[in-house]
Amino acid sequence: MNRLEQLANTAKDLGCKVRCDEPMSRHTTFKIGGPADLFITVYSMEAIQKLYKAANELEVPLLPIGNGSNILVSDNGIRGGVGALAGEFSQIQFTGDDCTIRCGAGATLAGLCVFAREHSLTGLEFAWGIPGAAGGAAFMNAGAYECAMESVLTSCTHITKTGEIGSLSGPKLGMGYRHTA
Numbered sequence: 001m002n003r004l005e006q007l008a009n010t011a012k013d014l015g016c017k018v019r020c021d022e023p024m025s026r027h028t029t030f031k032i033g034g035p036a037d038l039f040i041t042v043y044s045m046e047a048i049q050k051l052y053k054a055a056n057e058l059e060v061p062l063l064p065i066g067n068g069s070n071i072l073v074s075d076n077g078i079r080g081g082v083g084a085l086a087g088e089f090s091q092i093q094f095t096g097d098d099c100t101i102r103c104g105a106g107a108t109l110a111g112l113c114v115f116a117r118e119h120s121l122t123g124l125e126f127a128w129g130i131p132g133a134a135g136g137a138a139f140m141n142a143g144a145y146e147c148a149m150e151s152v153l154t155s156c157t158h159i160t161k162t163g164e165i166g167s168l169s170g171p172k173l174g175m176g177y178r179h180t181a
């Protein structure tokens with residue numbers, strides 16, 4: 001069994017959906033891009049942690065993808081895995097107080113804007129119309145109308161390539177023009 005097959009089996013055992021030779025044209029706004037060796041949809045934090053650990057040990061690259069609105073994939077496709085987020089990563093809720101939202105990286109930015117509006121929170125108006133997921137928007141520090149994610153993002157939980165969970169807040173997020181730490 002080769003390393004890709006091993007990673008695919010691990011992902012399936014973790015409850016992920018695994019597609020082989022998945023055309024990336026199905027997952028990019030511009031509808032271009034050849035096949036990803038593995039396209040893995042991950043549904044839980046526990047699964048993604050174990051998946052990244054396994055990918056690291058097997059030395060298979062794993063590219064996170066959001067809504068595919070800021071990536072161009074060549075006709076040659078992507079060697080290794082692409083990781084998409086669903087399930088618990090799509091959740092949007094309050095953290096405990098009434099003015100701080102906790103949002104999964106797989107939720108759409110549009111969904112996040114609607115949640116904020118429905119709860120009479122201001123700050124995300126600039127993001128309406130940006131066709132990304134919350135994770136992609138955080139990663140890119142997406143912005144418009146002289147505002148950007150850095151004006152609303154207070155902290156972020158992340159996972160490293162070796163499967164460690166960490167958290168960054170405030171200046172440690174390192175947010176600059178279309179860039180974060």
Ligand SMILES: Cc1cc2nc3c(=O)[nH]c(=O)nc-3n(C[C@H](O)[C@H](O)[C@H](O)COP(=O)(O)OP(=O)(O)OC[C@H]3O[C@@H](n4cnc5c(N)ncnc54)[C@H](O)[C@@H]3O)c2cc1C
Pocket residue numbers: 029063064065066067068069070071085105106129130131132133134135136137138139140141142143144
């Ligand atoms: C019509 C159109 C209008 C746009 N308007 C704007 C605009 O006004 N302002 C603006 O800033 N951008 C704009 N964009 C660009 C794009 O929508 C943003 O950059 C958006 O934030 C990308 O989010 P995404 O989820 O689609 O990311 P993707 O395109 O899927 O990924 C972008 C990058 O983020 C990484 N990434 C994605 N998700 C994660 C994650 N969960 N964890 C770690 N890394 C991740 C990917 O590996 C990749 O490097 C526009 C794009 C289009 C097509």
